[in-house]
Amino acid sequence: MTEPLKKGDLFHIVAASSQISNKEDLHSGINVLQEWGLICNDIDKIDRSWGYLAGSDEDRFNELHPNSHFPLIAFARGGWGSARLLERNQPWKEGWMVGFSDLTSLLLARLASGFKGGVHGPLITTLGSEPDWSKDRLKSILFGTCVPDIYGDPWGGGVSKGNLIVGNLTVLTHLIGTEYLPNFKKSILILEDIGEAPYRIDRMLTHLRLAGILQQISGLGFGSFTSCDNEKDVDKKKSFELTDIFKDRTRDLNIPIVSNLPIGHCCGNASLPQGSQATLNGNKGSLSLALSTI
Secondary structure (H helix, E strand, O other): OOOOOOOOOEEEEEOOOEOOOOHHHHHHHHHHHHHOOOEEOOOOOOOOOEOOEOOOHHHHHHHHOOOOOOOEEEEOOOOOOHHHHHHOOOOOOOOEEEEOHHHHHHHHHHHHOOOOOEEEOOOHHHHOOOOHHHHHHHHHHHHOOOOOOEEOEEOOOOEEEEEEEEEEHHHHHOOOOOOOOOOOOOOEEEEEEEOOOHHHHHHHHHHHHHOOOOOOOOEEEEEEEEOOOOOOOOOHHHOOOHHHHHHHHHOOOOOOEEEOOOOOOOOOOOOEEOOOEEEEEOOOOEEEEOHHHO
């Protein structure tokens, strides 16, 4: 179990992916953490850039793994670039690490190495615009207090328990064949994505099937798939709706499935701790956490 945060703890912001484009959003997120009594580390170099990345691989790697230990590492923004850092040996440390989207690669790689404390949740640049319930949920996870259930649309399949694995579908799929994915056996897998056409979603879910991953899990949740619907000029008779793809690619799994969970690129991105014990109820549409396993 990861040590809960307390007032006065330092947090370290890491720009591991794309360069920061909005300083106002950055400071808005910092203010939220400071209101919780946390203290921000130096961010003088946080706005560096190298092409479309937030600095060179070496700069971003060194920022990800500072010499000092920080109880909380909070990722600044997503985009692309964090997976490039996995080409180097990772000296992971204990503590909390919060982010989502492109940061799926680092969160899952850290989990695969045996470290808990990773949280699939808002980035610093999105935290300020999250609704109060989402901010409170992240705070509860980090400070070790009770976390309420979240709900989506129930697709049946009963109830299952397992360790949570949460991530962006595109990023997770591109880690197949590497050492940076955790063990999926009997896990509860939660997926989200943004800006992917339905046929690409189909392709990636098929990849997960061909790799044997979906056949191993005990429960499946779909979060927000923002801007993943067919474009307006697409002939619907020659395509599939997103929900149809989800159901077609999962109907034979015979496990609990819940869709439309408030997770991902949506305003109301519910934080979920990677590797924690969870219960997915496909009949009620609920996802609950066992706090003692976070």
